[in-house]
Amino acid sequence: MTQTTTLIIGGSSGMGLATARQITAKGQHVTLVGSSSTKLEAAISELGESAEIFRTDLRNASDVKALIEQIKTSGRHIHALVNAAGTFSPKPFLEHGSEDYDSYMDLNRATFFITQAVAENMKANGGGSVVNIGSMWAKQAVRATPSSAYSMAKAGLHSLTQHLAMELAPHGIRVNAVSPAVVVTPIYGAFIDPDQIEETLTGGFDAFHPIGRVGRPEDVASTITHLLSDDASWVTGAVWDVDGGVMAGLV
Known part of the structure; x- marks a missing residue:
């Protein structure tokens, strides 16, 4: 019998790791891809036999080629994919x-x-589900965090989500995305002292969200796991705002 797994790109921290925790808590297997060996080892130490890891620098063409080859030859059915890798470093255009x-x-x-x-x-194994982690910044510019290139990339990911949903539906593959606002994750370490991320974000951005607080990785992970599951079997091509009401509250 073909073994199944959920492949999480960027699964060693933040929303990717939070998703892995929720999936393994249901007794399912995950494969985590990340660039940091230290973070990957910590993740597999936590998740145990329910997880395996693959170190890949997504900016390195040879690493990406090796990962793709692993996907093609591993013998596992990847029934779910989460594209959670990201970087964020605001800079004026x-x-x-x-x-x-x-x-x-x-x-x-x-x-x-x-x-x-x-x-x-997925096509060869009867289908599957993909969730991409996009961003509120793909839909709305924020003066405090100028992010033109980041936002363009995330807008592209939102568009890819919709195109793949149309093209892959005949193969039983659903493709959706989540669009978070400010979530307390290590991604902000590119421009905030990692030890100050919690304090900086809660102090500066709680009020930015109509719901009154910044997000947590688990907030987004819960939506991701729902979209991956059969409970969302009639949802594809959607880009869901998981943002504490930011998009609804903008005027």
């Missing part, structure tokens, strides 16, 4: 350099071709 731009677009390129390989796996 007029100060963006090519390296800043490439840091986001390289991730999108890797996501595109990894998802393609997974979709082939």
Whole structure:
């Protein structure tokens, strides 16, 4: 019998790891992909035999090629995929350099071709479900965090979600996305002292959300696991706002 797994790209921390915790708590297997060996080892130490890990730098073409080859030859049915990898470093548009731009677009390129390989796996095994982690910034500019290249990349991911939903539906593959606002995750460590992320975000952005607080990884993970499940079997091509009411409350 073919073994099944949920592949989580960017699964060693933040929303990806929170999703892995919820999936393994249901007795299901996960495969975590991340760039940090330390974080991956910590994750597998926590999750135990329900998880396996694969270290990949998504900005490294050779690493991405190796991961795609692993997807093709592992013998596992990847019945679910979560594209959770990301980077976020606000910078004014007029100060963006090519390296800043490439840091986001390289991730999108890797996501595109990894998802393609997974979709082939799903097609061969009767279907599956994909959830991409997009962003509120793809829909709404925020003056306090100028993020033109990041937002363009995430808008592209939202669009990819809808196109793949249309193209892959005949193969029994659903594709959706979540669009979070501010969530307390290590991604902010690119420009905030990692030890100060909690204090900085709760102090500066709680009031930004109509619901009165910033998000937690588990808030988004719960929606991801729902979209992956059969409970959402009639949902595809959706980009769900999981944002504490930000998009509803903007005027």
